[in-house]
Amino acid sequence: MLGPFAVSKTFYITTPIYYVNDKPHIGHAYTTIACDVMARFKRLDGFDVKFLSGTDEHGQKVAKAAKDQGISPQELCDRNSKNFRDLLGVIGASNDDFIRTTEERHKVACQALWKQLEANGFIELKKYAGWYAVRDEAFYDEGELTKNADGVLVGPTGAPVERVEEENYFFKLSAFQDRLLKFYDTNPDFIGPKSRFNEVYSFVKGGLNDLSISRTTFSWGVPVPGPKGDDPKHIMYVWIDALTNYMSALGYPNTSGDYAKYWPNVMHMVGKDIIRFHCVYWPAFLMAANLAPPQRVFAHGWWTVEGQKMSKSLGNVVDPNDMVAKYGLDQIRYFLMREIPFGNDGDFAEAAIAGRINGELANELGNLAQRGLGFIAKNLGGELPSPGAFTAEDTELLKAAADIIGPVREAMDKQGFDKALDAIWSVVRAANVYVDRQAPWALKKTDPARMNTVLYVMAETVRHLGILMQPFVPTSANKMLDQLGVPAGERTFAHLGYAHALKPGPLPAPTPVFPRYVPAGEAQAPKPPKGAK
RNA sequence: GGCGGAGUAGCUCAGGGGUAGAGCAGCGGGAUCAUAAUCCGUUGGUCGGGGGUUCAAAUCCCUCCUCCGCUACCA
Known part of the structure; x- marks a missing residue:
């Protein structure tokens, strides 16, 4: 559509x-x-x-x-x-x-x-007599009024009303x-x-x-x-x-x-x-x-906070400054856009925020970039290699990365931010599966030429993800693109696709883009790996 | 009171006549490039209750319960 x-x-x-x-x-x-x-x-x-x-x-x-x-x-x-x-x-x-x-x-x-x-x-000028609540800056009908405990006539919001006669313009x-x-x-x-x-x-x-x-x-x-x-x-x-x-x-x-x-x-x-x-x-x-x-x-x-309505009296009003300082700007932007179908109410909860930051930004997307770029830095002297002939798996991933803009655009035209991110994530997940299956660390010993191609496909996929993620996490996405050496003028959706693919050559030293979030007071110790004795 | 939406796995939700799905969490395994990340497999639900239509209902109809939104009205 x-x-x-x-x-x-x-x-x-x-x-x-x-x-x-x-x-x-x-x-x-x-x-x-x-x-x-x-x-x-x-x-x-x-x-x-x-x-x-x-x-x-x-x-x-x-x-x-x-x-x-x-x-x-x-x-x-x-x-x-x-x-x-x-x-x-x-x-x-x-x-x-x-x-x-x-x-x-x-x-x-x-x-x-x-x-x-x-x-x-x-527009016409009319005399208007009615019950006016200063606090609400609104007129109420007689039927909407009640007497409160002190016998004061109040409107439906509990605000005191007074009889006012006023000449007003009406639309x-x-x-x-x-x-x-x-x-x-x-x-x-x-x-x-x-x-x-x-x-x-x-x-x-x-x-x-x-x-x-x-x-x-x-x-x-x-x-x-x-x-x-x-x-x-x-x-x-x-x-x-x-x-x-x-x-x-x-x-x-x-x-x-x-x-x-x-x-x-x-x-x-x-x-x-x-x-x-x-x-x-x-x-x-x-x-x-x-x-x-x-x-x-x-x-x-609206957002609730840990399941509760945000209100001054509860003292749980969330200050954006605090949240950005605590979780990071791109992390908050991502969470707010990702967590709920846009239009629904949501819950601003620490566990949910941490889950999105660590599970999706750090583990899936950030780590994808880092495992690819880190490998190139350590094993290829930081030089993006030239790819050889592409296999069906290579082409499939590259095509998925290039074509996902279609469903993403469709979602965004309806403000379906979560759906757009869902679509982008289908590529993130496919890319992690691809890396595991191709196992460039094994190819290093058996088939270095094929390893080069796999690393190139990884980098090219990350380039697409970086471009696509810019609206949501502008700083981090551009940091990813910086690490791939993508020129500032080549980061629009017009640059998706193989026509604008990365050119082999030296890359800057990579650093992780999305740090893991460790809740304050929680030990830094990560959970032990599965199967650890 | 009226109109509308919702009730599906532990959690968040998708599906909308033909073998119940995803993500997270849990459990088991593999891998060791990476931010201890990733990958594969898997436990788990008489789809809010009851009734009906149908060869077949989470799905359609009726009814009841619960929650939410909009709206109206009464004292």
């Missing part, structure tokens, strides 16, 4: 904008790593890629936090936005841009979109039910995984209410544009502000340049908590402005 992006060869991928009041944790890292893997994969596959991340900086909670700390909201945003920007570096993200909703380019884009929606007749979301359903029908790949598609579909089918899109009770936001400059009373409320970031970063309302190049060839990666906003509101906003909806939204799951 061709992916939705196969036609135009540009690919725009976004993380959500992270709320500056939050502290970066493994969940943020997960979303961003998934985007980064996609972005790197598409670049290696010949796409012109733009990868965006950023921070969401408006709202009452930010204003209040700043006030509590005696600083301006902008100061607070500057400080906290940096935490997320720093995280990108920590996890090796290759983003091309970083957008902040307090930037001028974003204000311009939001106001332009607003004016377009207004001109098209989809006529209700007008889009049919158009959205038709859009889903004709774009069955719009939402992944499939189960989320069905949820969104049935939500829209159940009917849509108009959406309040402005606030007058606080001022930390993008001003609503009026006929003569900004409306002094209203600021835009959350989603119309937040979602627009994806277009602000393309230069909207300028529809030439990046906008023309990348929109709507975009994929939004989101957590499952914000799927409705991306799959219902966002396409509706865009349709209302005569713009094309995005091509795909993928909602990923």
Whole structure:
């Protein structure tokens, strides 16, 4: 199956904008790593890629936090936005841009979109009276309220509510039910995984209410544009502000340049908590402005920690900095992409992480490279030998390594990271079997020419694996390719296959690429070999 | 309450009318190039319970139980 992006060869991928009041944790890292893997994969596959991340900086909670700390909201945003920007570096993200909703380019884009929606007749001013919870920044219906133990009226989240009468602008979301359903029908790949598609579909089918899109009770936001400059009373409320970031970063309302190049060839990666906003509101906003909806939204799951929900009160919130320091960056990236089918929830457990690192990265892949390159270093003076004629076994392995990009690409087009790695691992395992069967250490005495061919086939297979693993473990994969002497410009998927095979000659001294992980406090002593007396 | 998903080996999961599968863990063996890694073999399951359709059901139908997601509503 061709992916939705196969036609135009540009690919725009976004993380959500992270709320500056939050502290970066493994969940943020997960979303961003998934985007980064996609972005790197598409670049290696010949796409012109733009990868965006950023921070969401408006709202009452930010204003209040700043006030509590005696600083301006902008100061607070500057400080906290940096935490997320720093995280990108920590996890090796290759983003091309970083957008902040307090930037001028974003204000311009939001106001332009607003004016377009207004001109098209989809915004109206309505008096609204309702129960408002400051803590949740949300209105609740009368029926949703309960009295808590102290007799205070609270919303479904337990947040106290107050009666508020406000004049708000509303977006006529209700007008889009049919158009959205038709859009889903004709774009069955719009939402992944499939189960989320069905949820969104049935939500829209159940009917849509108009959406309040402005606030007058606080001022930390993008001003609503009026006929003569900004409306002094209203600021835009959350989603119309937040979602627009994806277009602000393309230069909207300028529809030439990046906008023309990348929109709507975009994929939004989101957590499952914000799927409705991306799959219902966002396409509706865009349709209302005569713009094309995005091509795909993928909602990923949550991580528990050792089987428990991650929460501040449990004190088990995983700091990405700690994890990277403890296990290694590529190791964490690999674990997060490999452990679960993307879209499912997963468990961030020491035993599982160690198992993946040692069993797969160190033992199977890392050791494969090291046993081959180490052999060449020790027995052939570090010279990659010239191969002789290939046997059926040689050809079979080389072909498997060269052809696996097909299934890998197919998996990646559906964000099946685990499936892609599964496919790559079929080659890793085949290569280890090959080495055992060919036994170059035995050929050393009996048939050195054949030994040379076997070592060459090994090295060439590792070259393929190095190229294929770059999106997932960029540093380590490139280290592998360095050790094979593969030039930096010859590491894309176009260089898979025998046409770009390794040239015999001197290689740098090999060192193991994926160290084994030894849990802190555990003895370094390895378990005794099987059959040891 | 409604809609949807799930329940298969110790663990994580795949399969979806025709002899129950993979990875990990376990057990046995081989190899000794390598990060004590690798390779081969193998134990293990009346496929959530019950009923039905069928020559044949993990698979289709009914029903019940348990878990999860979305959604609605009541006081």
